[in-house]
Amino acid sequence: MxxxxxxxxxEREAQRDWEARGAFRATEAPDKPKxxxxxxxxxxxxxxxMGHVRNYTIGDVLTRYFRxxxxxxxxxxxxxxxxxxAENAAMQNGVPPAKWTHDxxxxxxxxxxxxxxxxxxxxxxxxxxxxxxxxxxxxFLRMLEKGLVYKTTGVVNWDPVDQTVLANEQVIDxxxxxxxxxxxxxxxxxxxxxxxxxxxxxxxALDTLPGWPERVKTMQANWxxxxxxxxxxxxxxxxxxxxxxxxxxxxxxPPPHGGGYPLQGQLKVFTTRADTIMGVTFLxxxxxHPLAERLANCRPALQPFVEExxxxxxxxxDLATMEKKGxxxxxxxxxxxxxxxxEVWIGxxxxxxxxxxxxxxxxxxxxxxxxxARKYGLPIRQVIAVPDKVxxxxxxxxxxxDKESGVCVNSGRYDGLDYKKxxxxxxxxxxxxxxxxxxxxxxxxxxxxxxxxxxxxxxPIIHCAACGDVPVPDHQxxxxxxxxxxxxxxxxxxxxxxxxxECKCPRCGQAARRETDTMDTFVDSSxxxxxxxxxxxxxxxxxxxxxxWLPADQYIGGIEHAILHLLYSRFWTKVMxxxxxxxxxxxxxxxxxxxxxxxxxxxxRSEAGRIAYYNPADVEWSTDGAGNRSVALKADGKPVxxxxxxxxxxxxxxxxxxxxLIDHYGADIARFFMMFxxxxxxxxxWSDAGVEGAARFLRRLWNxxxxxxxxxxxxxxxxxxxxxxxxxxxARREIHAVLKQANYDIGRHQFNTVASxxxxxxxxxxxxxxxxxxxxAVVHEGLSILLRLLSPITPHVAHRLWLDLGFGSxxxxxxxxxxxxxxxxxxxxxxxxxxxGKKRGDVRVPRDADRKAIEGIVLADPAVQKFISGQPVKxxxxxxxxxxxxxx
RNA sequence: GCCGGGAUGGCGGAAUUGGUAGACGCACGGGACUCAAAAUCCCGCGCCCUCAAAAGGCGUGCGAGUUCGACUCUCGCUCCCGGCACCA
Numbered sequence: 001m002x003x004x005x006x007x008x009x010x011e012r013e014a015q016r017d018w019e020a021r022g023a024f025r026a027t028e029a030p031d032k033p034k035x036x037x038x039x040x041x042x043x044x045x046x047x048x049x050m051g052h053v054r055n056y057t058i059g060d061v062l063t064r065y066f067r068x069x070x071x072x073x074x075x076x077x078x079x080x081x082x083x084x085x086a087e088n089a090a091m092q093n094g095v096p097p098a099k100w101t102h103d104x105x106x107x108x109x110x111x112x113x114x115x116x117x118x119x120x121x122x123x124x125x126x127x128x129x130x131x132x133x134x135x136x137x138x139x140f141l142r143m144l145e146k147g148l149v150y151k152t153t154g155v156v157n158w159d160p161v162d163q164t165v166l167a168n169e170q171v172i173d174x175x176x177x178x179x180x181x182x183x184x185x186x187x188x189x190x191x192x193x194x195x196x197x198x199x200x201x202x203x204x205a206l207d208t209l210p211g212w213p214e215r216v217k218t219m220q221a222n223w224x225x226x227x228x229x230x231x232x233x234x235x236x237x238x239x240x241x242x243x244x245x246x247x248x249x250x251x252x253x254p255p256p257h258g259g260g261y262p263l264q265g266q267l268k269v270f271t272t273r274a275d276t277i278m279g280v281t282f283l284x285x286x287x288x289h290p291l292a293e294r295l296a297n298c299r300p301a302l303q304p305f306v307e308e309x310x311x312x313x314x315x316x317x318d319l320a321t322m323e324k325k326g327x328x329x330x331x332x333x334x335x336x337x338x339x340x341x342x343e344v345w346i347g348x349x350x351x352x353x354x355x356x357x358x359x360x361x362x363x364x365x366x367x368x369x370x371x372x373a374r375k376y377g378l379p380i381r382q383v384i385a386v387p388d389k390v391x392x393x394x395x396x397x398x399x400x401x402d403k404e405s406g407v408c409v410n411s412g413r414y415d416g417l418d419y420k421k422x423x424x425x426x427x428x429x430x431x432x433x434x435x436x437x438x439x440x441x442x443x444x445x446x447x448x449x450x451x452x453x454x455x456x457x458x459x460p461i462i463h464c465a466a467c468g469d470v471p472v473p474d475h476q477x478x479x480x481x482x483x484x485x486x487x488x489x490x491x492x493x494x495x496x497x498x499x500x501x502e503c504k505c506p507r508c509g510q511a512a513r514r515e516t517d518t519m520d521t522f523v524d525s526s527x528x529x530x531x532x533x534x535x536x537x538x539x540x541x542x543x544x545x546x547x548x549w550l551p552a553d554q555y556i557g558g559i560e561h562a563i564l565h566l567l568y569s570r571f572w573t574k575v576m577x578x579x580x581x582x583x584x585x586x587x588x589x590x591x592x593x594x595x596x597x598x599x600x601x602x603x604x605r606s607e608a609g610r611i612a613y614y615n616p617a618d619v620e621w622s623t624d625g626a627g628n629r630s631v632a633l634k635a636d637g638k639p640v641x642x643x644x645x646x647x648x649x650x651x652x653x654x655x656x657x658x659x660x661l662i663d664h665y666g667a668d669i670a671r672f673f674m675m676f677x678x679x680x681x682x683x684x685x686w687s688d689a690g691v692e693g694a695a696r697f698l699r700r701l702w703n704x705x706x707x708x709x710x711x712x713x714x715x716x717x718x719x720x721x722x723x724x725x726x727x728x729x730x731a732r733r734e735i736h737a738v739l740k741q742a743n744y745d746i747g748r749h750q751f752n753t754v755a756s757x758x759x760x761x762x763x764x765x766x767x768x769x770x771x772x773x774x775x776x777a778v779v780h781e782g783l784s785i786l787l788r789l790l791s792p793i794t795p796h797v798a799h800r801l802w803l804d805l806g807f808g809s810x811x812x813x814x815x816x817x818x819x820x821x822x823x824x825x826x827x828x829x830x831x832x833x834x835x836x837g838k839k840r841g842d843v844r845v846p847r848d849a850d851r852k853a854i855e856g857i858v859l860a861d862p863a864v865q866k867f868i869s870g871q872p873v874k875x876x877x878x879x880x881x882x883x884x885x886x887x888x
Numbered sequence: 889g890c891c892g893g894g895a896u897g898g899c900g901g902a903a904u905u906g907g908u909a910g911a912c913g914c915a916c917g918g919g920a921c922u923c924a925a926a927a928u929c930c931c932g933c934g935c936c937c938u939c940a941a942a943a944g945g946c947g948u949g950c951g952a953g954u955u956c957g958a959c960u961c962u963c964g965c966u967c968c969c970g971g972c973a974c975c976a
């Protein structure tokens with residue numbers, strides 16, 4: 001064995017050894033329990049960041065742990081290789097996204113290998129590979145056949161200067177990130193996947209996932225947002241003069257594009273609060289509502305507001321935080337129950353995409369309606385009362401909306417009814433009049449997958465003047481994306497590629513145009529975990545090997561994916577099941593949501609409103625004479641703005657490349673530090689303070705092993721038979737107690753305390769007297785426990801020392817250590833003594849002392865007597881094995 | 889704005905889920921070794937009171953509450969992080 005710990009040499013050797021033996025190659029073994037450990041595959045952004053190291057170290061720890069527990073393990077890796085950053089890089093550097101992506105993959109693969117992860121690289125896949133995305137297209141066509149894919153319009157962010165669609169991320173404060181132009185909403189045709197058809201199952205099946213964190217299930221349930229309510233209509237008549245504020249029908253205008261809106265009918269709304277229906281004082285509709293369009297068409301005064309509503313981004317967070325505004329239209333509809341004429345407003349806060357794009361407004365019992373009514377002086381009519389509370393229109397109170405304790409008032413025949421009874425009665429009356437009925441509504445919307453972008457899976461559709469939209473026949477798949485385009489920020493470059501666009505209609509053979517939209521990259525990531533089971537199958541999307549490996553026993557990834565990616569994957573799995581492709585209801589049995597790795601954010605904003613981000617490593621804080629702190633870019637010394645802290649990301653340029661850490665300390669120390677520094681699910685603000693401690697620990701382990709290796713004859717044999725002297729028994733008890741706790745902690749994925757357990761064991765070993773055979777035996781056993789406990793976290797050094805100290809030929813094949821119950825037994829235990837809940841000392845009692853004996857010992861204790869000081873003892877609480885509380 | 893989560897010494901965190909708050913580390917201070925430095929080893933290290941110690945008091949974001957006992961449970965806040973459907 002080498003005297004000095006040299007991680008770089010030793011790690012390279014271990015990795016070569018594993019690779020030469022194909023140590024992590026997984027094969028199906030139906031007789032052995034399997035463990036499929038899946039980590040969310042990375043986007044190849046350039047280089048690994050700390051979040052990747054954290055994610056994949058967690059996965060590797062579990063993979064190696066379960067291998068030692070006897071499972072047939074699979075840990076695959078791949079690349080989420082399509083997406084926007086490649087196009088941005090192309091604009092910046094003029095390199096085609098394909099080349100940039102492949103270069104990044106090569107570099108990052110090398111980085112992952114240098115970290116020594118137990119990955120089966122033979123299953124590697126990249127979603128930009130036609131052999132992969134062919135199956136996106138194939139399944140899209142199957143879904144189209146089943147009606148699970150359909151085409152309709154959707155709203156996107158439009159940059160009027162670059163004449164291009166912007167991603168939400170490319171809109172900053174309502175302006176295009178490159179042009180600074182105010183963004184507009186624009187409706188364009190798109191393909192949708194009908195995820196809402198699975199809404200009920202996606203919601204109900206959350207209960208079949210005990211291995212998922214509650215918070216993720218709650219978020220998904222809220223996202224699906226099942227609500228029970230009533231859908232009903234306010235009847236209207238465009239041609240009736242009494243519908244109009246001025247008492248006459250306004251001059252008719254040409255029908256708006258899209259065919260207009262019927263002149264008579266019902267304006268439909270959905271409400272979960274039908275009990276408040278008698279308190280409706282006006283209605284609000286979205287600016288995109290066809291009635292709003294018709295109204296704006298004949299009333300020019302409405303036009304500016306409708307235009308204003310069309311400016312700005314489509315992001316929900318923007319819509320929800322903007323000032324609530326509206327305009328009255330002068331048009332009135334009729335209340336279905338009391339016959340009142342109510343005015344229709346256009347409101348910027350009404351979402352066309354949810355419900356009917358129109359809402360009934362009950363200012364007295366809905367907070368948003370309340371503020372809106374106060375702002376515009378609209379009537380507020382109380383129709384719900386809560387006992388002992390006085391309603392006032394001065395300010396909003398939470399209880400105004402209380403469903404639980406409220407009863408109807410000022411509501412005619414519904415007075416006195418509680419929420420449930422009122423809803424039932426009102427729904428029945430509406431139904432009787434043919435005005436409405438109960439309805440279940442979901443917040444979940446269908447999944448728009450069309451992207452007006454180049455670097456993605458081409459949508460396999462051909463547009464023919466004669467035949468319409470024609471699916472590409474299966475035998476022509478994949479529709480291959482040309483790899484030499486360089487986007488320039490002004491729309492999808494595919495539109496300019498005649499060799500891609502021009503094609504023959506598969507149906508009639510005439511010249512036709514190929515669809516140039518590509519698929520949302522969430523499509524790629526919705527099923528890659530299935531493909532790992534059979535990446536070599538060129539004839540089928542999936543095969544029977546999926547049945548062996550799936551569902552994944554553990555899925556690990558950032559909490560930021562709690563909703564979208566995980567919900568889409570669950571949906572996709574169910575679709576494939578219903579198409580008979582897999583026998584699987586849910587893809588991921590257990591889910592570990594890794595906390596985000598955050599870092600500081602620095603940027604500069606140009607006059608045009610463009611933002612440039614700078615890496616925290618490239619900026620410097622300084623303090624001037626007056627004690628003011630400022631931050632500047634090292635390169636030019638000019639100030640930058642501090643943008644707080646946030647997720648390490650390509651777009652914010654605040655990633656930390658782990659390579660420096662690996663180059664300096666080696667993979668084991670980097671891995672150990674990453675696990676030690678915080679529990680996996682916690683948010684982590686990056687700092688390398690403390691990495692020295694990890695380095696010190698592994699050096700100390702090595703030095704201790706070196707000293708021990710000189711006592712070559714030591715073995716654990718001497719532990720059998722004779723009792724150990726007290727100092728050794730204590731050391732051994734300590735080691736086994738720490739191991740017991742560590743095994744518990746591994747089970748609950750708290751790896752930071754597993755790492756400290758390893759440190760505690762080394763501390764105990766260093767304290768143990770090891771002069772004689774018994775001492776040598778305790779240390780021999782302790783070291784073998786320590787190396788196995790460490791091997792999932794620091795596999796290289798564990799591998800080397802296991803060999804050098806003669807424990808065996810391969811620690812990968814060693815069994816996981818379990819504590820020896822005999823080693824844990826103690827004759828006397830220590831109990832904490834409290835008086836009135838305050839710690840006042842401790843006592844030692846025999847291990848098997850009963851409650852009464854303990855009470856006697858404690859009350860006799862002089863320290864306790866001092867604090868009781870003659871007061872009568874009211875009660876003695878004894879918590880076995882822990883403490884005694886004397887209450888006086 | 890809505891949904892989910894978090895807050896414990898100078899720092900990362902621990903506390904077997906209602907039972908000794910601060911394990912294990914980092915940083916820092918003191919000491920040993922050394923011509924010196926690095927490395928290594930030993931000791932100290934929540935705050936207040938105290939020259940120091942003993943003894944005592946306070947202490948888990950803030951404010952109430954339940955309990956013999958609260959970092960842990962309940963209610964009300966503050967701040968921070970993640971998501972909000974075209975970043976992935």
